[in-house]
Amino acid sequence: MLVFETPKSFKKDFRYSFCKGCDHGIAIRLVAELIDELGLKEKTILTTSIGCSVTMYDFMDLDCIEAPHGRALAVATGVKRACPDKFVFTYQGDGDFASIGLAESMHAALRGESLTAICINNTTYGMTGGQLGPTTMMGQITTTSPMGRNREYYGYPIHIAEQIAMCDGTAYSARVSLDSVPNIRKAKAAIKKAFEAQLKGLGLGFVEILSTCPTNWNMTPSEAHEHVKNNMTKTFPLGIYKDVTEE
Amino acid sequence: MEENFIFAGFGGQGILLAGKILANAFMLEGKNVTWYPCYGAEMRGGTVNCEIVVSNDEVSSVHKKDTDFAIVLNQLSFDKFVSRVKAGGTIIANSSLVKTLKPRSDIKYIFAPITEIAQKLGELKTANIISLGVLASACHQLTTDSLYKAIDYVLPAHRKNLLQLNLEALNLGFGLVAPQAV
Amino acid sequence: MAKELIKGNFAIAQAALNAGLQCYFGYPITPQTEIGEFLSLKMPQMGLGYVSAESEVAAINMVLGACSTGAKAMTTSSSCAVALMQEALAYAASDELPIVLVNVMRAGPGLGSIYPAQGDYYQTVYGGGNGDYRMVVYAPSTVQECIELTYKTFYTAHKYRTPVTLLADGLLGQMMEPAEFTPYPYPEVDSSSWALTGAKDRGGRTICSYGPDEQKQIKHVFSLFEKYKLISEREVMYEEYMTNDADFLMVGFGSLARNIKAAVRKLREQGIKAGMLRPITLFPFPEKRISELASQCREVMTVEMNMGQMYTDVRLAVNGKTKTSLLNIRPVGEWMSVEEIVDAVINSTEKVYASI
Numbered sequence: 001m002l003v004f005e006t007p008k009s010f011k012k013d014f015r016y017s018f019c020k021g022c023d024h025g026i027a028i029r030l031v032a033e034l035i036d037e038l039g040l041k042e043k044t045i046l047t048t049s050i051g052c053s054v055t056m057y058d059f060m061d062l063d064c065i066e067a068p069h070g071r072a073l074a075v076a077t078g079v080k081r082a083c084p085d086k087f088v089f090t091y092q093g094d095g096d097f098a099s100i101g102l103a104e105s106m107h108a109a110l111r112g113e114s115l116t117a118i119c120i121n122n123t124t125y126g127m128t129g130g131q132l133g134p135t136t137m138m139g140q141i142t143t144t145s146p147m148g149r150n151r152e153y154y155g156y157p158i159h160i161a162e163q164i165a166m167c168d169g170t171a172y173s174a175r176v177s178l179d180s181v182p183n184i185r186k187a188k189a190a191i192k193k194a195f196e197a198q199l200k201g202l203g204l205g206f207v208e209i210l211s212t213c214p215t216n217w218n219m220t221p222s223e224a225h226e227h228v229k230n231n232m233t234k235t236f237p238l239g240i241y242k243d244v245t246e247e
Numbered sequence: 248m249e250e251n252f253i254f255a256g257f258g259g260q261g262i263l264l265a266g267k268i269l270a271n272a273f274m275l276e277g278k279n280v281t282w283y284p285c286y287g288a289e290m291r292g293g294t295v296n297c298e299i300v301v302s303n304d305e306v307s308s309v310h311k312k313d314t315d316f317a318i319v320l321n322q323l324s325f326d327k328f329v330s331r332v333k334a335g336g337t338i339i340a341n342s343s344l345v346k347t348l349k350p351r352s353d354i355k356y357i358f359a360p361i362t363e364i365a366q367k368l369g370e371l372k373t374a375n376i377i378s379l380g381v382l383a384s385a386c387h388q389l390t391t392d393s394l395y396k397a398i399d400y401v402l403p404a405h406r407k408n409l410l411q412l413n414l415e416a417l418n419l420g421f422g423l424v425a426p427q428a429v
Numbered sequence: 430m431a432k433e434l435i436k437g438n439f440a441i442a443q444a445a446l447n448a449g450l451q452c453y454f455g456y457p458i459t460p461q462t463e464i465g466e467f468l469s470l471k472m473p474q475m476g477l478g479y480v481s482a483e484s485e486v487a488a489i490n491m492v493l494g495a496c497s498t499g500a501k502a503m504t505t506s507s508s509c510a511v512a513l514m515q516e517a518l519a520y521a522a523s524d525e526l527p528i529v530l531v532n533v534m535r536a537g538p539g540l541g542s543i544y545p546a547q548g549d550y551y552q553t554v555y556g557g558g559n560g561d562y563r564m565v566v567y568a569p570s571t572v573q574e575c576i577e578l579t580y581k582t583f584y585t586a587h588k589y590r591t592p593v594t595l596l597a598d599g600l601l602g603q604m605m606e607p608a609e610f611t612p613y614p615y616p617e618v619d620s621s622s623w624a625l626t627g628a629k630d631r632g633g634r635t636i637c638s639y640g641p642d643e644q645k646q647i648k649h650v651f652s653l654f655e656k657y658k659l660i661s662e663r664e665v666m667y668e669e670y671m672t673n674d675a676d677f678l679m680v681g682f683g684s685l686a687r688n689i690k691a692a693v694r695k696l697r698e699q700g701i702k703a704g705m706l707r708p709i710t711l712f713p714f715p716e717k718r719i720s721e722l723a724s725q726c727r728e729v730m731t732v733e734m735n736m737g738q739m740y741t742d743v744r745l746a747v748n749g750k751t752k753t754s755l756l757n758i759r760p761v762g763e764w765m766s767v768e769e770i771v772d773a774v775i776n777s778t779e780k781v782y783a784s785i
Contacts, residue, residue, distance in 0.1 A: 011633070042629035047494065057635045063625035065497040066637035068520050071490035074482070078494025079625070081478030082452050082502060086627055104490070107483035249691075267605070270434055274607045282434065282605040286460055286543070305571075307691030307767050309604050309684065 007032035009041045011061045021221025023178045023211035024052060027120060028059050030188045031091070034195055035062070044087045047076040049101065051093040052126045070101025073108035076115050087198065089116035094208075095125045098160050099134040105164070112169025112203035116194045119160060119206070121175075121236065122213040130216030134158045137235045142216075157235065161208040165241035171203035172196075173242040177210040179228040183238070190240070197245050205245075210236055248303055250388060251311055254378075255296035255328055256320030256341070261375030264401075265318070266297035268379060272389065272397035273301045281309045294323050301388065316386060318378050319345065320361065329354075339381050341374070357385055359423045365416070373416035380420020391417045432607035437597060438463040440572045440608055441531055444579035445503055446471060448613045452478035452502040454491035456510065459543040460599035461533035464505040478502075489514035489530070496526040497636050499624030501583055505531035507599075508549050509540055512557060518592050519558025522653065523638035525623075527586035531579075531595045533602040536761035544762040545599035547683060550738035553594050554711045561650050563657045565593040565664065566711040568682045569601060573608040578709070584615035589660055590623070596711065598734075600764065601684045657713075666709035667718060671697065675704025677774060678722050679756075680743050681732040682708050685764050689732050692770035699771075701778055711739070716746035723750040728777060732756045732770060 009032045018024045035041055046062045048054045050069035057064040067075035072090040080088045097105050097119040108115060124142055125131040132145040135157045139148045149157070165173035172194050176187035187209060194205030210232050212224035219227060252269060256262045266282050273280040284297040298314070300306045313336070317328040320341040329350055332338050337355040340347075343362035359381045365374040376398070383389045398413045435443075442464045445453070453472055455465040465481070472479040478495065482488035488504045495502035506514065511532045521528045532553060536546035556564050565585055567578040578595055586593040625634055640646030670690050672678065677696070681689045686707040696703035706722060708715050723729055729747050731740040737755045744753050756773045758765050 041627075043627040045498070045625045045627060054637075054639065057633075057637065061628060061633040063628050063633050064635045064637075065494065065524075065625060066520075066635070066639060067490060067493070068516050071486065071493075071517070074487040074490035075494035075497075077480060077487075078452065078454065078491035078496070078502065079498055080494075081454075081480060081491070082495035082498045082500035083626070086498075103483050104487050107487065111480070267434065270605060274432065274434055280434075280606060283600065284603055286599075286603050304694070305687065305690065306606065308688050308764055309600055310763060312763065312766055 007036050009035040009061055010059055014059045017055055017058060018052065019215040021212055021214035021224055022052075023122070023209070024120060026178045026184060027118070027187075027209050027211065028056055030184070030191055031118065032060065034188065034192055038195060040087045040195070043085065044089070045079050045083070047072045047079065047088065047090045049090065049092045049096045051096050053091050053093045053096065053120055056091045070096050070099070071104050072096065072101065073113070073115065073117060074104040077108055077111070077113050080113060080115055084114070089118065089195070089198070091118050092120070093126065094119055094121040094123070094135040094160065095133040098158050102134075106167065109164050109167035109170045109204045109206065112171070114198050114201050114203065116198045116205040118191065118194070119208045120211045121160065121208050122211045123157070123232065124213055124216050126213050126216055130213070135160070135236075137232070159236065161206065161241050164204070164206045167204070169203045170206060170242050171244050172205040174206070174240040175208045175210065175236055175238050177228050177233060177238055179210075179225040193243065193245055200245065202244060208236075210238070249300055249307065250315045251298060251300045252316040252318065252382070253296055253298050253314045253328055253331070254318045255294065255324030258293050258295045260320045261372060262295045262320065263297050265375035265379055266299050268394060268397045268401055269382070270299050271400055272393040273299070275396055275400060276393055278302070279304065279306050281306045283309045294321070296324065296328070316382065318382055320374060320378060321345065337385055339378065339385065341378065357381060359420070361420070364419050364423065368412070368416060368419065370412060373412065376413050376416035377420035380417040381423055383417070384421045384423075391421050432609045434605045435572050435608045436463065436605045437572050437575050437601040437603065438533065439467055440575040441505070441579050441595065441597065442467040443610060444576040445529070445583070446475075447610060448580050448583040449501050449617070450477065450503055451500040452492070452495040454480045454482045454488040454495070454502070454504050456482050456485050456488050456506065458507045458510045460535055460545075460602045461505050461507050461531065463602075464531065485510040485513040486517070489517040489528070492528050493517050493521055493524070493526060496521070496528050497524070497625045499620030499626070501529070501587070503529040503531065505533065507533050508535045508537050511549065512552065515552070515557035518556065518564065519560055519562055520638050521592045522558070522562035522564065523560070523649070524636050525590040526592065526636070527590055528592035529582050529586050529595070530592065531597065534596065534598040542761060543599060545684075545734070545764065546761045547598060547685065547734040548738070548760060549596065550711065550733070550735060553596050554742075562653060563712050565589070565591060565660060565713070566596050567593070567666070568596045568709060568711050570684050570686045570707060571608070572601070572604065572606045575601060576608060576610060580613050580615060584618070585664060587618035587620070589656060591656065591660070596683070598683050661713035664710060665713045665715050665717075667715040668707040668709060670705040670707070672704035672706060672722055675702050675722070676726050677701060677703045677778065678726040678729045679703065679705045679732050679770070679774070680708070680719065680729060680739070681705065682711060682739060685732065685734055688764055688767050689770060691767040692774065695767060695771045696774055699775070701774065703774060708739070714742045714746065716742070719743060719746035720748065720750065723747040726751055728752045728754060730754045730756055730774065730777065732765065734764060735760050
């Protein structure tokens, strides 16, 4: 009999705190399943950072440190250099990873830190109520781009997975989405690869996960997933941008 | 009682090392001593200097406005530090590279052809050691013997073969002064 | 071990290794760059963690991460770059992490200059981060003290699980003087009850400063200040010089205190009963002792190389018991000379007698 269970690395008494239709829940579950499957719980130290992603530590029965905004990969670097035998990963949003923390993110990749970094890209600052972020798409309306993102005022969004793939220290970089079951499966496979990159000591493993933010997008959960599939993937094509884990 | 010394010259003339040897000489004699270099952007122009303070008490100011002895190995350093010598103090100048002018009448001047002596000795890099020899002849606190011990102390094991050369340089510097002091 | 001529910056770096430093993260800035240079050679040889960080912001956050595992970790920097670290220091205070920060002060504000100054008193002692927290601060005056107080900095940080700063200055960092590497004298502090080591045979631990629950946050801040109170009771350090019968007290910290001491000797030769108190911990501040001495002195003069920052604490300690004054002829660069200090005291003394 197939029983759908809560991952073992989840807290027994966790309380689901994300908005309905938000993909954080799926992403966190995928990470938790992999920690279970690879038997990593006892050696894992998680670094979260500021934004909706920070609450991951409310779900996970793991050792966890909260980094100041944007500094997750610097904090994780410190953890890993102090304890090279631990499994250390970061879980951040796109504003945290690619705006305020871009230097820390990029340099962790350039140094080839033995870390895994997961970045949730929902094209907006979710926790503060939907402002323009580094990944906000051209034309997208946010509370700080009420006329929509344009070149004149805001410039262009960053393509994180491609940028991280360009760093010599990156072992794996992929962009995945969670808008359908096949894509969720692919996302899990990508996260597994990014975990393995660290476990094999090959360098930074990175996954950018296109995610929904129905609340700030003013959409229903299903509309939000349609938006990911039909619009977001056009600006942010899914795919593996670098993979040296099999070499 | 405190006495201080400023060494100054081009980068590469061994200024900081001369200062370190002097500081070590005082330390080995059990005196309180400090060594303080110019640093950062101040060094980028190619000139370098350091200040040594020796004291029977705890050293007070590590970096003073004026100095008892200035040992200057190039013209730039002479121009910069001649005004900082205390009245009654001494400036030792490398006359191979410094004009033998005396802009003040209240200090002692020792002009010694330090670079020429170093060339004659066959090793230009001994100029700083020769200048220490000159200093030893002018400073009652100092002997060539204590400087020699300091050089021995500072030289790493694989460089001990340079001891003899340094001793010669010290003695040459020491011998220079009497006839040349003015 | 015999004394050797040691540069302040090397003294701090080697002392940190002696104290059991496991990780160093840093970014170059004059006048402390030699610390990172020295450790970049030593630490890889010893199999220890060393990262040339991309910024001071990254460096201090790396320290934060390393400290969360209970490791002894350190960063070193100077003034305007320490300003960049304030956010993480506030996190570390709230997270109760034993961060060791060495600040070899230069002059400010802003880029300022590379010359020595003492303008970071407020930044260091009162903290530039947000919220209610305190930072323990040790201020060495000699190269020997750079060694001993580096040891103390590590021990206090780990004993009380709180960020601690060693506040040196450019003069102390760059100078050499005879000093001796005594062995690290403190016991190791057990971090097993809180450090992140992986959730093995226990539930997961979370180190965070985020307190969405108001009541919990109130309790947390109160508990931090209980700890600071304990530190204030136990860890105050200061040096007194000729204070027994002093009726003119000078208060100064760091390497400038050397000049003040010499000034005390000269003033005594001239019949002025001067004395000096040098706070070694800037927080906790030796307010009790200053208050006691204020009762016997006709004047307490704060002597510092800034526009009067420690003066605030001295005035609070004296609390109106006697006259207070500030001597700060220059806020930057050449330390006030012994003669300048002597003249100022004589001048002040004459004024007092003239007014009688």
